[in-house]
Amino acid sequence: MSLRTQLTDILPPLLPSNPSEAIKGTELIRLARLQLNGAYSDASLRYHFSIMSCDPASPIAKVEKGQGYYRRTAPVPALTGAQELLALSHGRLDEFGSDHEAVDLALERLRKFRAVVTRYYEVNGRFPFTFRQAFSQGAPLGNLWKFPEVVLVDWETGDAPDEELALDAGMLALKQRLGLAPFRLHAARLRIQPSLDSFREDFFQALSASNWSQGGELLYAAPIEDEALADGLRRLNATFGVGVMSFGLTAQALDDLPRPANILNAHPKETQALMDRLDINRIAAPHSRQHIDWQALDGLRRESPEVSHLINWLTSCIDKGRAEPHREEA
Structure with missing residues (x-):
């Protein structure tokens, strides 16, 4: 032997x-x-x-x-994606058989993580926009490779606390004259559990879904503790540029969190308590591009009304001269 x-x-x-x-x-x-x-x-x-x-x-x-x-434990029969479409179209719900409670639990974890990501970036001065309809049941399977779960918007705003939402008027006017966007857009895909069996699929979906934006991110809820997995993600990042980060939230930690709506509407002290639970680990930083592919974004707009909502929200912020958060129900 x-x-x-x-x-x-x-x-x-x-x-x-x-x-x-x-x-x-x-x-x-x-x-x-x-x-x-x-x-x-x-x-x-x-x-x-x-x-x-x-x-x-x-x-x-x-x-x-x-x-x-x-x-190393065997892959858990749980949903590794972040939206209902991934679960349903990839057949991963079949692994639960007729255990509807397990299905509901898995989907609730996905929604909680999405809410955590939204609050985390809001606290850190970024403005998230969440895609939902593109991943609803019955949506085309190809949407997994076209749309991110979250778009992260970075505006140039004032430094003072009372100006934190006010757009830099001078920079805004200059970029408009130069034909440049007064913001940066990064597209993020969300996953619950990192795995050596699925990280390449996760990574290249994140790459494909972010090709129109200025950078891509792959965000995992659970910690990345396997050295081989982390090294594999870093090698892909070095070639293709998608950033990778984990939030340090195990399945049990997600179960212990309040409902998604409560996370999104938490008071400042409650939000800080939530942030204290996170163990952020940046595996690889995203490679940011200079320009947005507006033609590709316009093509997506023809396939999903949510892209129009994104554009309308960005336009409204420019017209008002304020970077207003995008809000919707969990």
């Missing part, structure tokens, strides 16, 4: 399931050697640990930050 085959059988009971309790390589070698058939060097065992930790099918994963290994 090969060393890898033996390790596949031996390692699962030896590895902790919680990455925060990761076992050091030296200790793992000692424990594994007690059950191995054959004399293998420490270097050979470490090599196999490293190679196997990059394989989504293997039971061992290496922590992203720090040292040590933990047990």
Whole structure:
């Protein structure tokens, strides 16, 4: 029996399931050697640990930050996307069978995360616009590759607290004369659980859905703790430029949050308490482009009325000289 085959059988009971309790390589070698058939060097065992930790099918994963290994769990039969269309069209709801309560729970987590993302960026001076109709049940499957869940708008506003929503009049006039947009648009896709099995699909959907904007983001609710997963996302970012960030919210943490409407309408102290729960981890920064592809955006406008709503909202802010938040029900 090969060393890898033996390790596949031996390692699962030896590895902790919680990455925060990761076992050091030296200790793992000692424990594994007690059950191995054959004399293998420490270097050979470490090599196999490293190679196997990059394989989504293997039971061992290496922590992203720090040292040590933990047990990689099988993909959870939960929705990794952020909208109803992804769940329904990809058939992932089938994994729940007739368990309607599990379906409702999964969709509620998606809505909560969307609300958390909205509040997080509002608190940090950005203006989110959420797409919903493009992902409703019955919408074309191709919308997964065309529309972001959230568009993040960055305006040039005043520095003083009483001017934080006022647009910079001088810069606004200059950009209008130069034919430049007085804002920056970044398109974000939302996912609940990062996985070595699905991160490429997640990434390239984010890339495709942001090709008209000035940059793309892939936002995960759960922490990215697998080193192989983080490295894979960084390599894709280096080539294609989509930023990647996690909010540190496990499924249990999402379940403990209030309802989406309460998150969106929370008082300042409640919002601060919510922000304190987040463990933001920037895996890779987005590569921002200079210009918006207006022709591509106009093409999307013909496919979804929500693009017209986005444009009307941006136009209204310019006309009023104020960067007003976009509000809708959760």
